[in-house]
Amino acid sequence: MRKMLLAVLSRVLQGPAAAAGRTASRVMVASRNYADFATEATFEIKKCDLHRLEEGPSTTVVMTREEGLHYYKTMQTIRRMELKSDQLYKQKIIRGFCHLYDGQEACCVGLEVAIKPTDHVITAYRAHGFTYARGVPVREILAELTGRKGGCVKGKGGSMHMYTKNFYGGNGIVGAQVPLGAGIALACKYFGKNEVCLTLYGDGAANQGQIFETYNMAALWKLPCIFICENNRYGMGTSVERAAASTDYYKRGDFIPGLRASTTPAFFEGGWKWGDGPILMELQTYRYHGHSMSDPGISYRTREEIQEVRSKSDPITLLKDRMVNNNLASIEELKEIDVAVRKEIEEAAQFATTDPEPPLEELGNHIYSNEPPFEVRGPNQWIRYKSVS
Amino acid sequence: LPRAAPRPCPAAGVSQVTVRDALNQALDEELERDERVFLLGEEVAQYDGAYKISRGLWKKYGDKRVIDTPISEMGFTGIAVGAAMAGLRPVCEFMTFNFSMQAIDQVINSAAKTCYMSAGSIAVPIVFRGPNGASAGVAAQHSQCFAAWYGHCPGLKVVSPWSSEDAKGLLKASVRDDNPVVMLENELLYGVPFEMSEQAQSKDFVVPIGKAKIERQGTHVTLVSHSRPVGHCLEAAAVLAKEGVECEVINLRTIRPMDIETVEASVVKTNHLVTVEGGWPQFGVGAEICARIMEGSAFNYLDAPAVRVTGADVPMPYAKILEDNCLPQVKDIIFAVKKTLNI
Numbered sequence: 001m002r003k004m005l006l007a008v009l010s011r012v013l014q015g016p017a018a019a020a021g022r023t024a025s026r027v028m029v030a031s032r033n034y035a036d037f038a039t040e041a042t043f044e045i046k047k048c049d050l051h052r053l054e055e056g057p058s059t060t061v062v063m064t065r066e067e068g069l070h071y072y073k074t075m076q077t078i079r080r081m082e083l084k085s086d087q088l089y090k091q092k093i094i095r096g097f098c099h100l101y102d103g104q105e106a107c108c109v110g111l112e113v114a115i116k117p118t119d120h121v122i123t124a125y126r127a128h129g130f131t132y133a134r135g136v137p138v139r140e141i142l143a144e145l146t147g148r149k150g151g152c153v154k155g156k157g158g159s160m161h162m163y164t165k166n167f168y169g170g171n172g173i174v175g176a177q178v179p180l181g182a183g184i185a186l187a188c189k190y191f192g193k194n195e196v197c198l199t200l201y202g203d204g205a206a207n208q209g210q211i212f213e214t215y216n217m218a219a220l221w222k223l224p225c226i227f228i229c230e231n232n233r234y235g236m237g238t239s240v241e242r243a244a245a246s247t248d249y250y251k252r253g254d255f256i257p258g259l260r261a262s263t264t265p266a267f268f269e270g271g272w273k274w275g276d277g278p279i280l281m282e283l284q285t286y287r288y289h290g291h292s293m294s295d296p297g298i299s300y301r302t303r304e305e306i307q308e309v310r311s312k313s314d315p316i317t318l319l320k321d322r323m324v325n326n327n328l329a330s331i332e333e334l335k336e337i338d339v340a341v342r343k344e345i346e347e348a349a350q351f352a353t354t355d356p357e358p359p360l361e362e363l364g365n366h367i368y369s370n371e372p373p374f375e376v377r378g379p380n381q382w383i384r385y386k387s388v389s
Numbered sequence: 390l391p392r393a394a395p396r397p398c399p400a401a402g403v404s405q406v407t408v409r410d411a412l413n414q415a416l417d418e419e420l421e422r423d424e425r426v427f428l429l430g431e432e433v434a435q436y437d438g439a440y441k442i443s444r445g446l447w448k449k450y451g452d453k454r455v456i457d458t459p460i461s462e463m464g465f466t467g468i469a470v471g472a473a474m475a476g477l478r479p480v481c482e483f484m485t486f487n488f489s490m491q492a493i494d495q496v497i498n499s500a501a502k503t504c505y506m507s508a509g510s511i512a513v514p515i516v517f518r519g520p521n522g523a524s525a526g527v528a529a530q531h532s533q534c535f536a537a538w539y540g541h542c543p544g545l546k547v548v549s550p551w552s553s554e555d556a557k558g559l560l561k562a563s564v565r566d567d568n569p570v571v572m573l574e575n576e577l578l579y580g581v582p583f584e585m586s587e588q589a590q591s592k593d594f595v596v597p598i599g600k601a602k603i604e605r606q607g608t609h610v611t612l613v614s615h616s617r618p619v620g621h622c623l624e625a626a627a628v629l630a631k632e633g634v635e636c637e638v639i640n641l642r643t644i645r646p647m648d649i650e651t652v653e654a655s656v657v658k659t660n661h662l663v664t665v666e667g668g669w670p671q672f673g674v675g676a677e678i679c680a681r682i683m684e685g686s687a688f689n690y691l692d693a694p695a696v697r698v699t700g701a702d703v704p705m706p707y708a709k710i711l712e713d714n715c716l717p718q719v720k721d722i723i724f725a726v727k728k729t730l731n732i
Contacts, residue, residue, distance in 0.1 A: 120475065153508040161506040168474055168511065173498050179464050180499055183471020190427070190453065190477060197475075213464025220459070366505045367543055369512035370567040374646070376543070381684040389509055 040064040041326035051251045051258035051280075065328045068319065071113070072329075073337050075105040075316050078129045080345045081138050082289075085128065085145055089293045093353055094145045097172075098159050101129040103288040106315035107230055108133045111198055120188065122168040122181040123200035125160040126230075126287075130200075134167035138344060142352035150355040154362060175201060175208030178227070182214045185225035185278075196224040204235020206249050215253045215278070222277035227253065229282045236291040237300040250282035260284065286313065361386065404590065405582040411553035412442045412574070415560035416480065418592050420450055423478060426564055429456040429469055430482030430519075439484050440520065440579055466492035466517075470499045473515040473569075480564060483519035486535045486573065493538075500569035501544030514567045518560065521549070521573035522616065522667045523716055529704035534668030536615065539571045540644040540677070546570045546598055547644040551619040553583040555642055558596025566598060573644070575617045601648040603655070607637030610661040610726050613652050613678055615641040618665045618698075618717055625722040634726065644674060649681045656687040661729045662695040665717055670699040698725045 040062050048056040082102040088094045101108070104126070112133040115121070123130050131141055136152045144151030145159055152162050162170045168184065171177035181199025188195040201211065206229055218225045229249040233240055240247045250258035256277075262284035286309045290297025297306070323329040364376035364385030376385045406414075419426050432439045434447035434457040447455040458465040462483070469481040483489040489496065500513045522534035539547045546568055550556040556574065563570035588594060604619060605626055612622040619640045626636035637655050641647065656662050662682060664675030675697035682688060682695055701715040 122471075153506065153510065156508045157506045163507040163510055168471070169503075169507070171499075173494055176467060176494055176499055179467020179495065180471035180474065182464075183468035183473070184475040185471075186468060187472045187475035187477045190472070210463040210467060213459070213461035214468070216459060217461065217464055217468060221456075366507075366509040368546075368568045369504050369509060369514075 036327075037065055037329065038327045041322070041328055043322065046262065049248075049250060049260040051248075051253075051260075052255075053257045053259060056259055057261075063322075063328070065323075067113075068323045068328050069333075069337070071109055072316070072319055072323065072334060073341065074109045074112075074133065075319070076338060076341045077138065077344065078102075078105045078108070078132055079316060080341050081132065081141065081348075082128060084142065084345050084349050086289065086293070088142070088146065088349065088352070094159070094293075095147070096158055097125065098145065098293040099126040099291065100289040100293070101126050101287070103309070103314070104230060104232060104285045105129055107228075107283050107285055111228070115196065115198060118166065118193070119195050120166045120168065120181075120184045120197040121200070122171070122177045122184060122197065124174065124177055124202060124205060125170065125172055126202070127160065127162060127170040130167065131162040131164065131170065134164050136162065136164045136167075137348070139348035139351045142348045143355050146352045146355075147357060148352060148355035149358040149362070150351065155358040156362070156366065175205040175210050177201065178205070178208070178211045179214045181227075182218045182223050182225045182278075185218065185223040186221065188224050189222070196226055198226050198228055200228045200230060202235060203229065203231040203233065203240050203247075203249060204238070204243065206231075206252060207244055212252075215256055215280075218278040219253075219255050225278045227256070227278060227280040229280070230285055231282055232285050232287045234287075234291070234300065237295065239300060248282075250280055253278070253280040256280050258282065365389075403584050403586055406553045406557075406585045406590070407580055407582045408550070408553050408556045408574075409440070409442055409579040411557035411583075411585065412560055412579075413444055413446070414590075415557045415564075416443060416446060417449070419480075419561055419564040420446065420454055422592075423564075424454075425476065425478045426480065427454045427456065427472075427477060428480045428482065429458055429465060431458055431460055431484050433457060433482050438482075440576060442574075442579070443482075462488050462491040463495060466495040467499060469515060470495050470513060470569075473500070473513045474503065474511050478514045478564060480516045480518060483517065485524075485531060485576070486519055486521040487531050487533055489517065489519070489535065496539070496545075496569070496571070497542055501542050503544075504568070505544055512567050513569045516560070516563045516566075516570050516572055518563075518572035518574060520576035520579075522575055523700070523705060523712075524576045526707060526709065526712065527705075528707045532705035534573075534666070534700065535571075536573055536644050536666065536668050537673045537677075539573075540647075540674065541672075542645075544569065545645060547573065548598055548642065549573045549615040549644055550642065551578070551616055551640050553585050554589045555596060555602075555640070557585075557589065558594055559598065559642065562595040562598050565595065570598070573616065578617055581620075596642065599643045599646045599648055601642055601651040602640045603637065603651065604640045605636065605638040607635040607659065609634050609636065609659055610663060610730060611637045611639060611652065611655040611659045612663050612665060612722070612726070613639045613641060613655075613675075614665040615644060615674065616667065618667055618722075621717060621719050621722060622665055624719045625726065628719065628723060629726060634730065634732070636726065641674075647677070647681075649678070649685065652678060653682065653685050653687040656682060657690045660690050660692040661726075662691065663698060663722070663725050663729055664695065665698040665722055667700050667716055670697060670702055673697070673699055675699055693729050693731070696725050696729050698722055 082100045108129040140152040147155045160172045185197040250260040258280035260282040364387040373388045376387045433443045434455045437444040469479040523532045548559045622638045679695045698717045
């Protein structure tokens with residue numbers, strides 16, 4: 001049995017700074033030797049709300065300098081990648097649906113650090129952050145968004161259907177990914193390799209019937225399925241109060257133990273282990289963009305609300321402040337990371353806008369797996385495409 | 390002829406085997422052959438299967454390989470599809486395909502389309518199976534034929550067995566296929582015995598998906614059908630033979646990908662085509678066959694328009710006299726043949 005580290009998701013979740021009252025002390029020095037930095041710092045964080053759990057994560061968390069830099073760089077990369085996608089969409093270089101994740105970066109970064117590459121992740125359509133966290137390079141994500149052959153799935157999937165090893169998308173039908181995730185967990189249990197599946201859904205999907213069917217079977221069969229509700233307060237344009245009779249999403253699994261985390265570091269060790277069955281975690285987060293690119297995001301919420309979250313609870317800003325205040329990094333160092341990230345995103349965007357579209361022959365491919373080539377009908381009986389697996 | 394005993398069956402030569410036993414043998418053999426194969430569905434384990442198709446399998450293979458699910462089609466179908474994405478080879482039973490409608494999003498959007506959307510990186514080796522179409526007196530909500538609905542969708546394979554050989558061979562082929570396969574069985578056929586050759590009873594006997602079978606050679610008219618109506622076609626052919634009309638009866642076996650070449654070759658020979666199915670006429674299997682024949686080389690060989698025999702275009706009523714007249718009967722097939730041949 002292995003101990004589950006629901007750690008870091010926590011590390012960087014946004015919310016009111018736990019260290020409220022501590023002012024940011026900006027002591028500028030001419031030059032700084034990296035040996036001057038602390039190797040780690042300890043933080044006190046807000047207790048998680050618990051459901052059917054005796055003990056929650058520890059409220060004392062330690063973060064090393066390396067960890068902090070890694071989280072910072074990863075979140076910043078996702079942030080800038082999403083903002084670049086916004087730009088490309090407005091230039092009509094990205095088409096169709098585009099659901100951006102900026103504001104929620106802490107969730108995917110924190111979760112990825114808490115699991116292993118051999119664990120499994122499945123989420124819904126707001127998936128670019130997870131796609132990156134699971135290992136797909138920015139250029140392949142952007143090229144998939146722009147529908148080019150260098151996209152991670154050759155332009156066949158688009159924004160909502162990106163995949164990589166142990167990452168099952170990117171799913172367009174609200175809630176459908178939840179039973180799929182439990183099925184992946186069933187396979188984990190079947191193969192006996194101590195792997196888990198993180199099965200993510202939003203506050204909007206949380207009212208889907210198939211999720212409750214899945215809770216039942218996951219609990220009955222003790223599947224190693226970690227249900228994660230990313231509650232960003234709005235299902236498309238409907239606020240949680242208007243959609244759910246109970247907005248305590250961490251309790252909605254009823255017989256499934258749950259916890260709700262909203263602030264930074266929560267480190268859960270020992271309370272849950274592989275073999276116990278499912279657990280449900282609600283992450284309180286926020287998206288800056290509207291539901292998708294066609295939603296300005298201000299008809300159902302105020303600009304003031306968005307601005308308040310940005311100024312008080314931005315995960316990247318909070319992390320930066322924490323690191324600087326605790327001598328884990330300098331402002332200059334973080335600025336250098338910002339510059340490097342911008343450069344990476346620019347290069348990726350350059351690739352994504354210049355790479356050719358997939359050849360027409362690709363149209364018929366991958367209908368089936370492991371199948372001898374066959375012909376697929378086009379728009380009329382004389383147009384045929386070859387289909388290879 | 391003596392009925393074959395359930396496996397192990399050392400039959401030397403031909404035996405009579407019911408469709409139920411043939412399916413049971415197929416499941417047993419595939420569970421034994423590949424430990425990634427497992428069966429899930431309502432009542433498949435301790436009840437031995439609602440229609441006893443999985444009789445004895447839970448006793449033999451246990452809880453891990455044969456799983457009883459709660460009544461949660463959308464949930465357990467999604468779970469089965471997810472398990473397939475992660476490397477298992479589930480056989481997901483719908484007690485009848487009418488209930489698959491509750492889960493149809495998982496069959497189409499999660500199973501059928503994923504290989505394509507992922508540019509081939511995620512395979513979904515799953516079989517969805519169960520009884521399809523009309524039974525006897527189960528009324529409208531329990532009698533629908535889904536061949537046209539599932540046959541419509543790229544990414545799926547759809548098979549529809551008639552005989553025991555079809556049932557066993559196609560189920561084994563479906564389990565071994567790396568793609569989502571919908572297998573449309575027929576409840577009224579489960580208890581019907583068919584001859585099975587020694588070869589057909591062997592552990593490695595598979596019927597290739599995508600290939601039709603000519604059940605009866607003929608020269609005057611081509612009858613194309615799938616599932617239970619294949620039997621009615623053969624009965625009609627026997628009656629017509631006495632009047633000197635020789636029907637060629639084609640058992641499609643697979644709805645998608647459809648073996649239209651076999652139908653075309655037959656129409657080139659007979660010059661007349663009658664399709665027969667249990668499902669509703671509009672947008673049905675017969676409609677697709679007629680469209681494809683028109684588009685292909687066989688059109689020029691037709692001496693009369695192709696004709697369809699189908700279920701009546703109504704929800705299935707309960708009273709026996711009404712139900713009987715909602716499905717193609719032997720007399721309806723004979724009538725259509727004679728109309729086509731103008732006799």
